[in-house]
Amino acid sequence: ATPTPRLIVAPTEIPLPTPTTVPTGLTQTVSHVVGAVVAINTPAGTGSGFFFEDGLVMTNAHVVKGFLRATVVSKFNGINLGITGTVIGVDEELDIAVIEVSKNPERPTLKFGDSRTAQLAEDVLVIGFPLSNILGEAISVSKGIISSKRNIDGVEMIQVDAATNPGNSGGPLLNSQGEVIGMVTLKIVNEVTNRFFEGTGIAIASNAIQDRLPSLLEE
Incomplete structure (x- = not known):
């Protein structure tokens, strides 16, 4: 007798989610991260900052x-859009602060990278709002390399030759993957001429920031 054929239903394959990746091209990287960088205005002046979580902004x-x-x-x-935020944590020794604003899940955020793996001569980007009191409130991007990794007053710092100016303070220092490996904090001043040395932008290393962040958020 001829056996009766059986109908076998193959299981439906469930596609795996596609991981979100940061584009590798320079302009693509900038377009991916620029929406998370903000200007910070107070009665005393202006600076920069960036969203690292929904509703939380890091700055100096x-x-x-x-x-x-x-x-x-x-x-x-x-x-x-200008949003009034509340300063919820300040560490003056490390020169970092966190501002809380209303949450918006559609707003992009930046991811912290591992500053220990950053290499000398590695390409980096500085994004912020420099000289906004003179040039207007427009975002600015500068490109450079890591010139040195320093320990200043016991804090891990990264020196870059990317252009940094007043107003860049608090803005992110990004690697080519769009990860935050530092936050711009200062430039070196010539005490004789009282002028900044060019190509000496200093950023607080991301690992130093992340080490202090939990206690900062508990304040």
Whole structure:
């Protein structure tokens, strides 16, 4: 007798989720991260910052200068929006501060990278709002390399030759993958001429920031 054929239903393959990756091209990397970088305005002046979590902005302590509130200006859907934020944590020794604003899950955030793996001569980007009191509130991108890795007053720092100017403070230092490996904090000043040495931008290393971040958020 001829056996009756059986109908076998093959299991449906469930596609694996595609991991989100940062584009490798320079302009693509910038377009991927630029929406997370913000301007910080207080009665004392301006600086930069970046979203590292939904509703949380990282910047320098000297940018907020002891104020309890600051205006966070970000570009969303092509429009500059100013949001009043509350300073919820300050570490003046490390020169970092966290500002809390209303959450928006559609707003991009930046990821911290491992500053220990950063190499001399590695390409980096500095993004922020320099000289906004003179040139207007427009985001600026500068490219350079890591010139040195230093320990200044017991804090891990990264020296870069990318252009940094007043207003860049608090902005992210990014590697080619779009990860934050530092935060711009200062430039070296010639005490004789009282002018900045060019090509001596200093950023607080991301690992130093992450080590202090938990205690900062508990304040």
